[in-house]
Amino acid sequence: MLALGLISTSLFWYLADFHPELLGISDAEWFAPALMLVFMAGFGGYANGLIRELRSHATEHHRKSEEARLLARIDPLTKILNRATFLDDLNAKIRTAQTGAPVALFVVDLDRFKAMNDIFGHAFGDAVLKRVGHVLGREVGVENAGRLGGDEFAFMLTGAVSQSICETVGNRVLEALNEAVTVSGRSVQIEASIGVAWSPEHDIDRLDLMGCADLALYLAKQGGRGRVACFDSGLMKEERYRRQIERELRGAILMNELEIHYQPIHGLTDGRISSLEALVRWRHPVRGLISPADFIPIAERSSLIEKLGDWVFARVCADAAHWPGLKVSINVSPVQLKARGFLDMVKKCLLATGCSPQNIAIEITEGVIMDEMAGQAEHLRELRALGIGIWLDDFGSGYSGLSYLRDFPIDVIKIDKGLVQDMASNHANRVFVSAIAQLGHGLDRQVVAEGIETEADLTLARAAGCSHAQGYHFARPMAAKDIAAYAGFGASIRAA
Structure with a gap:
């Protein structure tokens, strides 16, 4: 009888652990009372110890099953649902x-x-x-x-x-x-x-x-x-428009519907053109001229930004090779800058066009630095080592951290046009622009006032200490074919 009890017990433990479905139960704990009656009838005093063992085993089995169930549902790090x-x-x-x-x-x-x-x-x-x-x-x-x-x-x-x-x-x-x-x-x-x-x-x-x-x-x-x-439903309409523009932009890159226009940047001491900013334009066959503000964000949300950025870089390098003495800045998306092949792409464009790296600069925003601070410094230093200039665009529109100017290889600070254009009516803006200009000069950086549209803007930018200026008061962005005649490759261009 004792041997039969031990065999039964071993068989129960095996089935409870590995094949509970054969017992016809969902939890070993429910089976224990029935088994206890059998042992009590057959073993007398020995049954009590065996019952305790069975109850303990069933409880442990239940605990492990519950833990396994929870682990299957919960994210182990955050302790909420996976x-x-x-x-x-x-x-x-x-x-x-x-x-x-x-x-x-x-x-x-x-x-x-x-x-x-x-x-x-x-x-x-x-x-x-x-x-x-x-x-x-x-x-x-x-x-x-x-x-x-x-x-x-x-x-x-x-x-x-x-x-x-x-x-x-x-x-x-x-x-x-x-x-x-x-x-x-x-x-x-x-x-x-x-x-x-x-x-x-x-x-x-x-x-x-x-x-x-x-x-x-x-x-x-x-x-x-x-x-x-x-x-809201308007978001879905915008999403459909975004997808349509994305498809058409993909074709525009292949069909050469994109154009590069260049806006001059002037020195405020001698009036000479010191550099150009490259600005991409999309001349759509049906929609007409599409603003970069409309299609660049769409490209940034898709894989197109790298293709678009590569096309722009190659075209600008080809143009800049014909303009000795003029540095041309290219706006670079944070997505493009993070891409693994970005540095190789830059080298290939320079080699293929014969453009000197000293003729090229990239413009980045404070957001680029803030979003990827740890990795971007090294990327920028590699570009700087090639001879590419690093310009900080729209300074004063975001975080304006002074540590950026200390920790990153910045050559030129471009003050956001919102600060510049409000100097006439806002004393605080005049103080800010003057402080940025003094800081830039103290760090041996050029300081460009963006958005100069009137003679008053120009006068205030000079008074604030800006070394260079850019805006419609000098010239609107123009096609590459018009740059040679306008710039004269170093000729003095005075503001009207």
């Missing part, structure tokens, strides 16, 4: 929303997380991600929040859904996220943007609903980051 579980739950709530309570999807993206991760290290980045998971779990519940991957999170809201409700909830989450994170004595504010869409009003398909929320997220980032934006 991507697969969150999307499955979202699918279920979207189906329910068609006949029951609506569901709103909030997509959360951390602003400039990659820069923080690169500068402060992965341990700091992980601490930020944990903090975001903690805040989302606290504010909306762990069962409603998920990490979609990297620094992208999402959460759901069911029940009464409207734009005002979603904006209120989103702003509450942003405010909660805005608490500083401190790791090893380093402290930083978490900034995020949120895009919102809801079902069934905006869509009843999960992928399409996520696309709507992503469009709203893009709108939030375009509006200055740190914002909540809700999807």
Whole structure:
């Protein structure tokens, strides 16, 4: 009898661990009482110890099963739902929303997380991600929040859904996220943007609903980051227009519908043309001349920006090779600058056209430096080593960090036209422009006042100490064929 009991017990443990379906049970704990009766009838006093062992084994089995179930649902770093579980739950709530309570999807993206991760290290980045998971779990519940991957999170809201409700909830989450994170004595504010869409009003398909929320997220980032934006039908119209322009731009690059115009930059001491800024134009056969402000952002959101940037660089180098003594600046997108093959592309263009690297400069904005601070310094130094000039464009329009001028190989500072054009009516702007000019000269940098459109603008730029100026008061951007006659290759050009 004892041998039979031991065999039965061993068989039970084996089946409970590896083949519970053969026992016809969902949990070993439910099987234990039945087995206890058998042993009590057959073994008497020995049954008590065996029952305790069985109960302990069943409890441990249940604990491990529960842990495995949770691990399959939870992101191990942030302790909220993982991507697969969150999307499955979202699918279920979207189906329910068609006949029951609506569901709103909030997509959360951390602003400039990659820069923080690169500068402060992965341990700091992980601490930020944990903090975001903690805040989302606290504010909306762990069962409603998920990490979609990297620094992208999402959460759901069911029940009464409207734009005002979603904006209120989103702003509450942003405010909660805005608490500083401190790791090893380093402290930083978490900034995020949120895009919102809801079902069934905006869509009843999960992928399409996520696309709507992503469009709203893009709108939030375009509006200055740190914002909540809700999807509307106008966004979908804009998205269709964007896709159409993207397709047509792809063809324009192949069909040579793009043109490069050049705007002169003058020295304010002698009036001579010192350099040119290259500006791309798209002469569409149906739409006419399309502004770069319309198609450059579209190109930046797609893979086209690299192709467009490569085309511009090659064309400018070919033109600049015919203008000895004139440096030509090219606006470079942050996406293009980050591309692995960018430096090789520059070298190939210079070699193919015979253009000297001393004739070329690239213009970058403060946003380029801020978004990718850790990696950009090295890229810029490599370009500088080739002899390419580095110009900081629109200085004063963004963060205007003085550390940029110290830590990056900047040759020229171009003051944003918004500061320059308001000098006549704004005393503070006059002080700012004068301070930037003095700083630039102290660091042996040229300082260009952008947006000079009137004689008054020119007078104030000179008084502020700017060394160079650019704007319609001198000349509008012109085709390459007109540059030789206008510039005279170093001839003195006085402002009218």
